[in-house]
Amino acid sequence: MTVENTVVYEVSGPRATITINDPERRNPMSTATMAGLAEATRDAIGDGDVRVIVYTGAGDRAFSSGGDLASGFVDEPVALHRERGALADLFRIMRSGGKPTIARVNGHALAGGFGLAVACDIVVCVDDAKLGVPEINVGLWPMMISAVLQRFSSRRMVLELMMTGRTIDPDEALAMGAISRVVTRDQLDPTVDALVEELASKSPAAMALGRSAFYEVEDLDFDTALDRLQAGLTAVAMTEDAREGVAAFLEKRTPRWSGR
Numbered sequence: 361m362t363v364e365n366t367v368v369y370e371v372s373g374p375r376a377t378i379t380i381n382d383p384e385r386r387n388p389m390s391t392a393t394m395a396g397l398a399e400a401t402r403d404a405i406g407d408g409d410v411r412v413i414v415y416t417g418a419g420d421r422a423f424s425s426g427g428d429l430a431s432g433f434v435d436e437p438v439a440l441h442r443e444r445g446a447l448a449d450l451f452r453i454m455r456s457g458g459k460p461t462i463a464r465v466n467g468h469a470l471a472g473g474f475g476l477a478v479a480c481d482i483v484v485c486v487d488d489a490k491l492g493v494p495e496i497n498v499g500l501w502p503m504m505i506s507a508v509l510q511r512f513s514s515r516r517m518v519l520e521l522m523m524t525g526r527t528i529d530p531d532e533a534l535a536m537g538a539i540s541r542v543v544t545r546d547q548l549d550p551t552v553d554a555l556v557e558e559l560a561s562k563s564p565a566a567m568a569l570g571r572s573a574f575y576e577v578e579d580l581d582f583d584t585a586l587d588r589l590q591a592g593l594t595a596v597a598m599t600e601d602a603r604e605g606v607a608a609f610l611e612k613r614t615p616r617w618s619g620r
Contacts, residue, residue, distance in 0.1 A: 367396030368418075369403060374411035374560035376404035380473075383419030388428035389472045394446035397476075398453055405457040408619075411560040411567075413457075414552060415480060416464035417473075420545070423463070423489070426471025429498065447472060447504050451479050455575055458568035460559045464552045465539070470527070471495055474538075475505025478512050481571070483539035484551050485530045491538070492527035493518075511578060513538045563601035564619035570596065 366387075368379040378400045380387040389397075397415075404413045417423040454461055463469075463477040465485035474491055477483050485491070493502040493509070502509075502522055509518045513536045521528065530542040543551050559567070573592035577585035596602055600620040608615035 365396075366390070366393045367400055369400040371404075371407065371410060374409065375414060375556045376400075376407065376410040376412070377414045377416065378404065379416050379418055380424050381418040383417070383421065385428075385430075386422035386425035386468065387417035387419070387473070388425050388430075389447070389476070390428035391443035391446055393428070394450055394472075395443070398446055398450040401450060401453045401457065405453065405459055410459065411564060412460050412462060412556045413454075414462045414464050414556065415476060416466055420466055422467040422473070423465045423469040423477060424473025425468060426473045426495075427500075444504075447475075450476075451504070451508060454479055456572070458572060460567060460571065462552060462555055462559075463539075464548065465489055466545075466548060471502060472505060475502065475508050478505075478538050479508045482541075482555060484541045484543060484548065484555070485533065485539045486545050486548055487530055487542050488545070489530055490527045491530065491533045492525070493522050494525040494527065496523060497525040509538070563599075563605060563615070563617045565599040565601040565617070566596055566605075569599070 366382045368381045370377045404410045461480040463480035463483040468490045469477045495502045517536045533539045
């Protein structure tokens with residue numbers, strides 16, 4: 361199913377794959393593409409059969425090269441202000457959707473493409489990719505993705521990258537906390553497939569509640585966070601999945617999740 365000309369949405373079993381499909385131009389993110397990504401993400405969240413959402417880019421050169429500078433990016437900066445909000449909408453939907461997200465980084469991830477990857481819960485990156493936020497080199501600044509990068513990586517390192525525009529390799533990105541795993545190309549799909557299978561095997565109720573609590577407390581003070589997490593534990597304990605999981609553990613059998 362194609363959501364927008366450069367966004368392809370596919371469901372296979374418990375997995376929804378959302379692909380930026382413009383490999384000849386290294387999968388840039390136009391305002392229309394960002395809106396398509398948000399629409400596809402809404403579809404995945406609303407599909408009860410989907411347990412894991414995977415984002416990737418078509419081809420083997422790039423996950424995404426970032427904003428589409430050839431699409432009149434600076435020609436009508438004020439007129440396009442509302443359309444650019446599609447990226448902020450996408451990040452909000454990904455964060456609040458209740459379903460785990462994986463970035464399958466199959467090549468270079470730059471600017472907004474790097475932000476999209478880091479916005480995912482788990483980021484699996486090929487070892488020959490180039491990563492970074494080079495917007496300063498064309499007189500721009502990585503604005504909205506700052507909200508993502510500051511939360512997952514060293515703030516000092518993120519600011520350096522933004523000010524210099526230099527690209528980094530996956531090992532450096534791993535060290536600064538921007539990505540989760542670095543793999544060879546032949547291990548990319550097996551690694552992502554194994555993660556999808558692992559995540560899909562967990563309680564959907566516990567996953568949604570726990571993932572939401574994890575993100576909700578990141579900006580809270582210590583005492584407030586503990587109060588929120590205590591309430592969260594009670595909420596999880598009240599689910600049917602919690603009762604089923606404990607029963608299955610005691611009976612030494614595989615749990616049968618209801619997602620409630």
